[in-house]
Amino acid sequence: MALITDILIALIALLHLYICWFEMFAWESRGPKIFSSFPAKLFAPTKAMAANQGLYNAFLGAGLIWALLISDPLWARNVALFFLTCVGVAGLYGAVTVTRKILYIQTVPACLAIASLCLPYAL
Numbered sequence: 001m002a003l004i005t006d007i008l009i010a011l012i013a014l015l016h017l018y019i020c021w022f023e024m025f026a027w028e029s030r031g032p033k034i035f036s037s038f039p040a041k042l043f044a045p046t047k048a049m050a051a052n053q054g055l056y057n058a059f060l061g062a063g064l065i066w067a068l069l070i071s072d073p074l075w076a077r078n079v080a081l082f083f084l085t086c087v088g089v090a091g092l093y094g095a096v097t098v099t100r101k102i103l104y105i106q107t108v109p110a111c112l113a114i115a116s117l118c119l120p121y122a123l
Contacts (some may be wrong), residue, residue, distance in 0.1 A: 002116065004115040004116055005080075005113060005117050006068060008112060008113035008116055009068055009080055009084070009113055010062050010064075010065075010068060011088065011109070012064055012087060012113060013060075013061045013062075013064035013065045013068070013086070013112060014061070015061075015105070015106075015109070016057045016058070016060045016061035016064070017051060017057075017061040018088070019054065019056065019057040020057040020058040022054070023051060023053050023054030023057065024035070024050070024055065024058075025054075027043060027047050027051070028043045028044055028047060028055075031043045031050070033089040035098075035099075037099070040090060048078065048117030049051060052066040054115050056090075060083055060086055060087055060090070062101035063079065063082070063083035063086075064080065064084070064087075066079060066085045067079040067080035068080075070110070075104070076093045077117060079119075080113075080117055081114065081117060082101075084087070084110045084113050084114050084117070085110070085114065087106055087107075087109075087110040088106070088107050088110035088111055090106060090113065091103060091105070091107030091108075091110060092104040092107055094106065096106065
């Protein structure tokens with residue numbers, strides 16, 4: 001994979017590991033600041049749900065890191081493409097159901113990484 005593609009994938013992986021940390025360990029402390037439209041009284045009762053979501057974000061981050069560590073270029077591309085597509089779809093769903101900001105935070109970077117990943121094959 002090209003350097004720009006690797007950087008995009010690494011940044012998206014780091015983003016999802018941050019989201020994992022936030023949802024699993026800082027939901028009640030940082031959550032009200034990040035999701036200001038969500039009623040503050042609901043952060044404590046939804047802590048377990050947020051932690052579950054955080055675990056899924058950890059899987060996305062881990063999958064993207066795995067893609068960067070695979071030595072076979074075709075296999076690395078396919079694994080990266082799968083996890084980037086998962087990130088993009090999750091971002092679309094989040095944009096529709098939670099806040100449009102998720103589209104720009106998750107989906108747009110994933111689509112840029114997918115384009116960067118597939119561009120050499122389109123030429």
